[in-house]
Amino acid sequence: MNSKSRILVVGGSGYIGKRLVKASLAEGHPTYVLQRPEKGLDIDKLQLLLSFKKQGARLVEASFDDHHSLLDAIRQVDVVVSAISGVHFRSHNLLVQLKLVDAIKEAGNIKRFIPSEFGMDPFRMQNSLEPGRVTFDEKMVVRKAIEDAAIPCTYISANCFAGYFAGNLSQMGTLIPPKDKVLVYGDGNTKAIYVDEDDVATYTIKIVDDPRTLNKTVYIRPPENIISQREMISIWEELTGKKLSKTTIYAEEFLASMKGMDYAGQVGVCHFYHIYYEGCLTNFEIGEGEEEASKLYPEFKYTRVHEYLKIYV
Numbered sequence: 136m137n138s139k140s141r142i143l144v145v146g147g148s149g150y151i152g153k154r155l156v157k158a159s160l161a162e163g164h165p166t167y168v169l170q171r172p173e174k175g176l177d178i179d180k181l182q183l184l185l186s187f188k189k190q191g192a193r194l195v196e197a198s199f200d201d202h203h204s205l206l207d208a209i210r211q212v213d214v215v216v217s218a219i220s221g222v223h224f225r226s227h228n229l230l231v232q233l234k235l236v237d238a239i240k241e242a243g244n245i246k247r248f249i250p251s252e253f254g255m256d257p258f259r260m261q262n263s264l265e266p267g268r269v270t271f272d273e274k275m276v277v278r279k280a281i282e283d284a285a286i287p288c289t290y291i292s293a294n295c296f297a298g299y300f301a302g303n304l305s306q307m308g309t310l311i312p313p314k315d316k317v318l319v320y321g322d323g324n325t326k327a328i329y330v331d332e333d334d335v336a337t338y339t340i341k342i343v344d345d346p347r348t349l350n351k352t353v354y355i356r357p358p359e360n361i362i363s364q365r366e367m368i369s370i371w372e373e374l375t376g377k378k379l380s381k382t383t384i385y386a387e388e389f390l391a392s393m394k395g396m397d398y399a400g401q402v403g404v405c406h407f408y409h410i411y412y413e414g415c416l417t418n419f420e421i422g423e424g425e426e427e428a429s430k431l432y433p434e435f436k437y438t439r440v441h442e443y444l445k446i447y448v
């Protein structure tokens with residue numbers, strides 16, 4: 136008999152969700168993926184779900200508009216991992232997450248819930264700038280609902296997804312490395328933390344059955360991936376054998392660039408500001424009630440930034 140928890144992934148066809156499904160299957164968990172009827176004619180999503188089924192996952196039909204279907208889905212598993220999209224772009228996703236918390240509370244059988252966080256720790260970002268703080272405020276609303284309902288949980292702070300922050304050498308508005316010129320934030324020496332999204336998923340799945348992580352925040356801080364923007368640019372220059380022209384952008388000018396941007400752009404500028412000027416990912420020690428993933432699982436070989444960037448050469 137499989138002693139590993141049965142895991143339901145919600146948002147399993149999304150960017151991090153699909154990696155969570157793969158990691159759950161790879162770690163040998165009976166894996167369930169929520170299939171929402173609302174996906175309608177989205178053939179790519181359907182095919183992705185069917186490919187999970189082929190690999191051994193069970194697809195469970197449920198809708199956020201049908202509380203009983205959610206309860207039925209949750210009652211089939213031990214653990215729920217949510218990977219619902221970032222709340223700030225579609226604020227009714229907050230409601231969706233709260234519906235999920237409600238159903239988990241009522242079902243009463245879930246021994247671990249991982250809410251959709253996977254970024255900066257919202258608890259530490261409570262004094263952050265408008266409008267970017269919406270991301271953290273809404274994640275804190277979900278945390279409060281979880282804690283009020285006394286649902287066993289773990290919060291995952293995954294720092295910078297490499298696909299969004301490393302592949303582009305941390306340039307906004309692009310996902311590929313610049314060819315000639317790169318913007319450097321301030322002195323470029325503030326340390327940030329980069330994590331391959333597949334590694335985020337693997338660490339998350341390791342965490343769900345680990346008693347050391349119950350009701351704690353787990354930070355994913357792979358030590359060799361704690362680097363400054365200048366160090367990242369140097370890695371890239373070494374890989375390509377080409378120097379980039381560097382232009383410094385100071386904090387005030389960077390923040391002023393928000394003007395005229397759409398809401399998502401403004402939220403992005405705020406987040407970049409906190410990461411690259413304030414050092415919000417690295418300016419604190421991990422303390423009581425908190426753990427660090429690479430220390431918990433030292434045997435796991437995480438992807439180094441150098442390896443990650445090779446694919447872009």
Ligand SMILES: NC(=O)c1ccc[n+]([C@@H]2O[C@H](COP(=O)([O-])OP(=O)(O)OC[C@H]3O[C@@H](n4cnc5c(N)ncnc54)[C@H](OP(=O)(O)O)[C@@H]3O)[C@@H](O)[C@H]2O)c1
Nearest residue numbers: 146147148149150151219220221251252253254294295296
């Ligand atoms: N640290 C970082 O750098 C970083 C970067 C990006 C995201 N994140 C975080 O990672 C988490 C997941 O983000 P993501 O980019 O992976 O999300 P995503 O791909 O945009 O979406 C994930 C899933 O959310 C579900 N969803 C969207 N709208 C919904 C609705 N109205 N009702 C129900 N379900 C809905 C869909 O699930 P179905 O599969 O059911 O269709 C979708 O596949 C977020 O908390 C985000 O803040 C962190």
